Amino acid sequence: MxxxxxxxxxxxxxxxxxxxxxxxxxxxxxxxxxxxxxxxxxxxxxxxxxxxxxxxxxxxxxxxxxxxxxxxxxxxxxxxxxxxxxxxxxxxxxxxxxxxxxxxxxxxxxxxxxxxxxxxxxxxxxxxxxxxxxxxxxxxxxxxxxxxxxxxxxxxxxxxxxxxxxxxxxxxxxxxxxxxxxxxxxxxxxxxxxxxxxxxxxxxxxxxxxxxxxxxxxxxxxxxxxxxxxxxxxxxxxxxxxxxxxxxxxxxxxxxxxxxxxxxxxxxxxxxxxxxxxxxxxxxxxxxxxxxxxxxxVELPGRFQVVPGEPTLVLDVAHNPHAAATLAQNLDQMAYHPSTHAVLGAMKDKDLAAVIAPLLPLVDVWHLCALPTPRAADLDTLQAALDTARATRAQGRVPGPQQPRVERHAAPREALLAALGQTDPADRIVVFGSFFTVGGVLQNGLPRREAPHLGRA
The missing domain is CATH 3.40.1190.10 (Mur-like, catalytic domain)
Incomplete structure (x- = not known):
């Protein structure tokens, strides 16, 4: 028993x-x-x-x-x-x-x-x-x-x-x-x-x-x-x-x-x-x-934390424009990755378009996610902020993916699993926007990263 x-x-x-x-x-x-x-x-x-x-x-x-x-x-x-x-x-x-x-x-x-x-x-x-x-x-x-x-x-x-x-x-x-x-x-x-x-x-x-x-x-x-x-x-x-x-x-x-x-x-x-x-x-x-x-x-989880394995997984609690700009600079200095997926959940009281903007030239697929707190931005708010940032960027003719794919998810872990299901081993996933976002993917331990859509055992 x-x-x-x-x-x-x-x-x-x-x-x-x-x-x-x-x-x-x-x-x-x-x-x-x-x-x-x-x-x-x-x-x-x-x-x-x-x-x-x-x-x-x-x-x-x-x-x-x-x-x-x-x-x-x-x-x-x-x-x-x-x-x-x-x-x-x-x-x-x-x-x-x-x-x-x-x-x-x-x-x-x-x-x-x-x-x-x-x-x-x-x-x-x-x-x-x-x-x-x-x-x-x-x-x-x-x-x-x-x-x-x-x-x-x-x-x-x-x-x-x-x-x-x-x-x-x-x-x-x-x-x-x-x-x-x-x-x-x-x-x-x-x-x-x-x-x-x-x-x-x-x-x-x-x-x-x-x-x-x-x-x-x-x-x-x-x-x-x-x-x-x-x-x-x-x-x-x-x-x-x-x-x-x-x-x-x-x-x-x-x-x-x-x-x-x-x-x-x-x-x-x-x-x-x-x-x-x-x-x-x-x-x-x-x-x-x-x-x-x-x-x-020295160690500190969630501060530009690069988790060993494939695809590359980056966890960062960046949640304001200054921190997001630093995150973008750090990502830009990494080795080449064919594709980058971003998992984003954030608080509604942030300047969300300014948080998103520095990452736009680097991200091919956005996985927007809800967070379990009343302070969190809902999915429509995140989508509107992303649209605003993209429109501003288009006016400035900034290089990078012009039409990134956008998906919406109920929670950070769901968003991460979706990204894992779409990325190749050489790709990159970055989780950012809030302590709740990074904590959400860590809550029950990180899932295995084995690119299941490739049919690997």
Whole structure:
């Protein structure tokens, strides 16, 4: 007789799902950008960390920056804790200790503690779960804490924690309904993660003036790309960097291998990481070997992730125009593929035509898919955005497939299976547009890639 009793992991995940549903129902709005409520509960929980804290904000590159910091510090022998969001498949991915996601069971007592401490304060889902993870990390015996901002910075729940080093990655247009209509306004929202007298690393080579103004107004120790730190390197075939060097205010690294994370923007992220490590060297000294090994071994699913096998499968959570342009550049630098299929699902509050436009010259078949969230764009909206992008491109006479085929699917995995049924081994499939899109194809493990329409066993 087969044992059908749930495993301990399944039981814990079921209880976690109940807590997450509870957190979703506490506040009438999903996003309420203010710090008063979360600060009160944070104070009641007494969570102020006693280890160095690095807080990372920006439009794109936050997750990669956190992962590189985590990998280098881990190679240097430090116990690291990382809070990152959103997740791809399981909520537990949002909290990593020593590079590994925590177990669902480890989170459960912290949900109960936050529930008791909120004393009726109507926290949002993000605020509640941020406090849960901060409490877990506070009790984990860490040497360093790495926090990724969820939205903006000034009023994000993560900003209740006083950071020892702030990193700003790229600053571009996204979440404009909350953060403002241009880079200056968005920079003004992201810069307040910095603290007076503490290092503020700005990885964007052309930061908005609002960022510089804020740094000066609070007396932050401002590190600028091109002034306080820089990188240089040699490019090989296809424009890929082969070796690179970095210099800061007093430290140098030469002959570095390209970071294991793929993509044209990763050297910008890595340069900011090395600046942060130099700024914190009195508290977290790191050897040159730890830098080399950490960058060589760093992993982060869904960031220009090329999955081994045939046809080539690329997973990327690019969900705004800037990230989509970077994705297109990275795809263009890959080896030749006769045909490219794109699986696209996205949120309706994005500039969808601008997200699609950079990929148009590269994509032969579009597989549009619905996503399991009220924020998602429906198939008609995705189709309209694709039509708009194609019409604009036709006016500009941009080279590439002029009449790509378009298919519509109920879910990301269905879209991926359809693409697999149509591609040859030498072709390419790119899945992008949202964490939900990439997470949807990963939900139950990636399907086998054996080009079934070719009749292979």
């Amino acid at each position: 087969t044992d059908v009793s749930p495993t301990a992991t399944e039981t814990a995940r079921a209880e976690l799902a109940r807590w997450l549903a509870h957190a979703e129902g506490l506040h009438p709005r999903g996003i309420d950008l203010t710090l008063e409520r979360v600060r009160r509960v944070y104070a009641r929980l007494d969570l102020a960390p006693d280890v160095p804290v690095v807080t990372v904000a920006g439009t794109n590159g936050k997750g990669s920056t956190c992962a590189m910091l985590e990998a280098i510090l881990g190679q240097a022998g430090y116990r690291t804790g990382v809070y990152s969001s959103p997740h791809l498949v399981h909520f537990e991915e949002r909290c990593r200790i020593d590079g590994r996601p925590v177990e669902a069971a480890a989170l459960l007592p912290h949900f109960a503690a936050v529930e008791a401490a909120r004393e009726g304060d109507p926290l949002t889902y993000f605020e509640f779960t941020t406090l849960v993870i901060l409490r877990l990390l506070a009790q984990a015996g860490l040497d360093a804490l790495i926090l990724e901002v969820g939205l903006g910075g000034r009023l994000d729940a993560v900003n209740v924690v006083d950071t020892d080093c702030a990193i700003l990655t790229s600053i571009d247009l996204d979440h404009c309904e909350f953060l403002g209509p241009d880079r200056e306004a968005i920079g003004a929202e992201k810069a307040p993660i910095a603290r007076p007298g503490k290092p503020m690393i700005v990885g964007d080579p052309l930061p908005p003036a609002s960022v510089l103004t804020h740094a000066a107004s609070i007396g932050a120790d401002l590190w600028l790309h091109g002034r306080d730190f820089r990188y240089a390197g040699q490019q090989g075939e296809g424009g890929r960097w082969q070796q690179w060097s970095w210099s800061g205010r007093s430290q140098r690294h030469h002959g570095l291998a390209y970071p294991a994370l793929r993509g044209a923007n990763q050297l910008l992220n890595a340069a900011a990481v090395l600046a942060a490590l130099e700024a914190l060297r009195s508290r977290l000294p790191v050897s040159a070997q730890a830098v080399r090994t950490g960058l060589a071994l």
